[in-house]
Amino acid sequence: MIPNNRIIKKILKCFISQTLSVLMLIGCSNQEKIKVGVISPFSGDGAIYGQHLKNGFTIALDKIKSENPEFAVKLEIIYEDDKLDSKEAVNAYNKLVNADKVKIIIGAFTSNTTLAIAPFTSRDKVLLITPTATNYRIKDAGDYVYRICPSDALQGSQLAEYAVNTLKAKKVSILFMNTDYGVGLTETFRKKFIELGGEIISSDGFPQNETQFQTLLIKIKKLNPDIIFIPSNWKEAANAVNQAKQLNIKKQILCTDGTFEKDFLELTKGSSEGVIITSFAWGEGPYKKQADEFKEKFKSKFGTDPGGYAALCYDALLVVSNVLMKTNYDVAKIQEALDSVEFVGATGLTKFNKFGEVNKTFKLFKVINNNFVPIN
Amino acid sequence: MTSQLLINSLIAFSTFLLIAVSFSLIYQSVKFFHFAHAVVFTSGAYFTFLFIQLFDLSLYLSLPLAIICACLLGCLIEWLVYRPLRKKNSSSLILLLASLGIYIVLQNVISMVFGDDTKSIRTWPVVEGLNVFGARITPVQIIIIITSIVLLILVAYFLHLSKTGKAMRAVANDPELANISGINSDKVILISFAIGSALAGIAGILVSLDVDMTPTMGMNALMMGVVAMIVGGVGSIRGIVLGSLLLALAQNLGVWYISSQWQDAIAFAILLIFLLFKPEGFFGKKLRKAEV
Numbered sequence: 001m002i003p004n005n006r007i008i009k010k011i012l013k014c015f016i017s018q019t020l021s022v023l024m025l026i027g028c029s030n031q032e033k034i035k036v037g038v039i040s041p042f043s044g045d046g047a048i049y050g051q052h053l054k055n056g057f058t059i060a061l062d063k064i065k066s067e068n069p070e071f072a073v074k075l076e077i078i079y080e081d082d083k084l085d086s087k088e089a090v091n092a093y094n095k096l097v098n099a100d101k102v103k104i105i106i107g108a109f110t111s112n113t114t115l116a117i118a119p120f121t122s123r124d125k126v127l128l129i130t131p132t133a134t135n136y137r138i139k140d141a142g143d144y145v146y147r148i149c150p151s152d153a154l155q156g157s158q159l160a161e162y163a164v165n166t167l168k169a170k171k172v173s174i175l176f177m178n179t180d181y182g183v184g185l186t187e188t189f190r191k192k193f194i195e196l197g198g199e200i201i202s203s204d205g206f207p208q209n210e211t212q213f214q215t216l217l218i219k220i221k222k223l224n225p226d227i228i229f230i231p232s233n234w235k236e237a238a239n240a241v242n243q244a245k246q247l248n249i250k251k252q253i254l255c256t257d258g259t260f261e262k263d264f265l266e267l268t269k270g271s272s273e274g275v276i277i278t279s280f281a282w283g284e285g286p287y288k289k290q291a292d293e294f295k296e297k298f299k300s301k302f303g304t305d306p307g308g309y310a311a312l313c314y315d316a317l318l319v320v321s322n323v324l325m326k327t328n329y330d331v332a333k334i335q336e337a338l339d340s341v342e343f344v345g346a347t348g349l350t351k352f353n354k355f356g357e358v359n360k361t362f363k364l365f366k367v368i369n370n371n372f373v374p375i376n
Numbered sequence: 377m378t379s380q381l382l383i384n385s386l387i388a389f390s391t392f393l394l395i396a397v398s399f400s401l402i403y404q405s406v407k408f409f410h411f412a413h414a415v416v417f418t419s420g421a422y423f424t425f426l427f428i429q430l431f432d433l434s435l436y437l438s439l440p441l442a443i444i445c446a447c448l449l450g451c452l453i454e455w456l457v458y459r460p461l462r463k464k465n466s467s468s469l470i471l472l473l474a475s476l477g478i479y480i481v482l483q484n485v486i487s488m489v490f491g492d493d494t495k496s497i498r499t500w501p502v503v504e505g506l507n508v509f510g511a512r513i514t515p516v517q518i519i520i521i522i523t524s525i526v527l528l529i530l531v532a533y534f535l536h537l538s539k540t541g542k543a544m545r546a547v548a549n550d551p552e553l554a555n556i557s558g559i560n561s562d563k564v565i566l567i568s569f570a571i572g573s574a575l576a577g578i579a580g581i582l583v584s585l586d587v588d589m590t591p592t593m594g595m596n597a598l599m600m601g602v603v604a605m606i607v608g609g610v611g612s613i614r615g616i617v618l619g620s621l622l623l624a625l626a627q628n629l630g631v632w633y634i635s636s637q638w639q640d641a642i643a644f645a646i647l648l649i650f651l652l653f654k655p656e657g658f659f660g661k662k663l664r665k666a667e668v
Contacts (some may be wrong), residue, residue: 047492270501
């Protein structure tokens with residue numbers, strides 16, 4: 001018995017010392033790591049958005065590594081998948097805040113997921129920087145919420161102004177995706193369109209992932225509007241535009257930035273000619289140099305031109321990194337630094353106002369020969 | 377507008393019909409909810425995409441190959457998972473959970489291999505539909521309607537006239553009695569899976585030709601097919617036709633008069649009404665507690 005006890009004691013001693021040393025190592029490495037949480041759809045119907053984010057981040061991380069290798073080693077990015085679903089986004093947020101103890105999160109990608117997690121940020125004192133969620137209500141979502149892209153308050157009114165002033169539209173039918181994104185854009189468009197003397201003759205919602213629009217479209221056809229406004233993601237909009245063509249509806253269609261995807265053009269060959277789409281404006285004016293630098297690096301890495309979403313995500317990570325480089329991992333200090341940040345990136349100047357909003361704008365494109373061609 | 381509404385309902389009816397018939401064939405022989413049927417439906421579309429994109433085959437060659445693959449997938453699920461479970465006398469609940477597991481795994485495999493974004497097997501540009509009595513209908517939609525009706529007639533003839541079809545009906549009625557009469561129920565179940573899965577594969581291809589494909593497209597389609605089957609009456613081809621027609625009309629009228637948001641709610645409200653007041657459906661057999 002005695003030798004056995006000795007052996008057991010030896011094994012236990014060895015095990016405890018090994019465990020302690022591993023724990024100490026983990027502790028040390030955790031102390032040094034600067035954690036940034038990321039919430040975006042990486043699987044499911046919105047996986048393409050997560051791909052834009054990761055591509056933008058890849059270029060940003062290359063830049064951080066080359067300019068500040070010490071910080072790059074410390075930077076730990078923890079990705080969480082929200083599957084484009086509000087409930088999943090809240091789960092991802094809770095995991096990042098409670099298990100990973102992150103103080104700053106980039107995300108979420110879409111409006112509904114961002115609005116789902118925004119209310120918790122004030123309670124937990126966690127900073128949320130959304131690169132791409134455009135819903136106008138995000139402006140009032142709390143003191144800890146910031147965004148890199150412009151608001152739908154601008155997108156909706158820009159489209160309404162174009163519809164009334166350039167297209168001379170008086171009557172519009174709205175076919176909106178029933179999410180925060182679609183509803184928010186419908187509200188901002190409606191407000192401006194009515195203010196400019198237009199009339200909303202119908203407004204029909206459809207669920208996310210809807211594929212059948214024929215019956216909704218014939219309802220609209222009967223009403224004979226001047227234009228049809230479809231605030232939606234690209235997948236749903238592609239089916240709606242295709243079916244409008246199949247039903248011989250020849251009205252001018254307006255779509256929003258969620259539709260500004262190459263895949264939309266692929267799926268709507270022959271039906272999307274003339275469709276007008278907004279996208280967030282970048283790559284021109286005084287900040288063209290920074291945008292060109294990003295475009296060049298992106299193209300050499302991935303072989304394709306980057307879209308606006310990748311550029312916004314690239315800027316989001318660079319803004320966050322720049323702030324974290326200058327401060328301790330303390331929310332009050334990070335927030336102070338964010339409030340005074342003036343960062344010029346691929347999407348222009350990122351400078352937050354008191355609502356955490358930036359002064360950027362949208363641009364209109366028309367589909368001509370199966371390409372997005374700028375029109376203003 | 378009425379003619380267009382009817383055409384839209386006819387298109388929806390055809391897809392519900394095909395899915396309901398395919399599911400019903402399998403359900404009758406195994407008597408549990410074969411969730412993985414949803415992924416067999418999706419696989420038809422993705423196999424076609426695979427043959428066109430990866431092997432560079434023409435659409436006309438890819439279609440039969442994809443249908444065969446969907447058929448084999450259904451048979452493999454039965455052969456590798458359900459049959460061993462049945463041999464262990466597993467309950468319907470275990471089989472249902474197994475089928476749910478298969479659905480989740482295979483749907484994720486499709487997502488992993490092909491990605492989650494919308495894929496298309498259309499090689500032609502979108503064009504205006506043909507004018508039929510003032511309504512517009514595309515050639516693909518005409519093919520959907522004709523294929524569904526032709527396949528329905530073939531299935532009905534097969535079940536009532538062929539020896540195998542009669543054996544399938546016998547196993548559906550009472551598997552033990554069928555076994556005693558010398559019918560190999562395992563073989564008959566496998567045939568049900570083969571035919572049901574091939575039909576599901578065809579339905580998946582037809583839907584994807586019309587509105588493209590995503591890995592998650594199967595579950596909603598299956599749900600509508602199942603509602604049509606229950607409303608019509610399990611085991612009755614006439615019932616499935618009526619159930620699909622009722623569901624398609626109710627959904628399209630719902631969109632016309634209420635909102636697109638209510639489509640699924642309408643389908644399940646109809647299901648609830650039938651379950652409460654006519655659980656055997658239009659033409660289903662009434663369940664009797666004891667039979668001599």
